[in-house]
Amino acid sequence: MKKRVPDPPVLSVRRGLSRTEALAHAAEHLNCAVNIAKQAVNPDTPSMTLVRAAIFQVEVAAELVQASFSAPPEPR
Numbered sequence: 001m002k003k004r005v006p007d008p009p010v011l012s013v014r015r016g017l018s019r020t021e022a023l024a025h026a027a028e029h030l031n032c033a034v035n036i037a038k039q040a041v042n043p044d045t046p047s048m049t050l051v052r053a054a055i056f057q058v059e060v061a062a063e064l065v066q067a068s069f070s071a072p073p074e075p076r
Contacts, residue, residue: 023064030058
């Protein structure tokens, strides 16, 4: 049986997020991805779980960067 309604997006960025906020959050997610990737190369850890976590962090960061491009300009 086919679904008639598509699944909602797994990831969405909060509306009204400022460019600065979006980029700050993206930087945090990228830092997390780097730390997770560093742990993944340790032979004593479950690498695939960590790699998936790092990929997720990078995907979140990418969405936040994209949102920063569409955010309204901030007042100076």
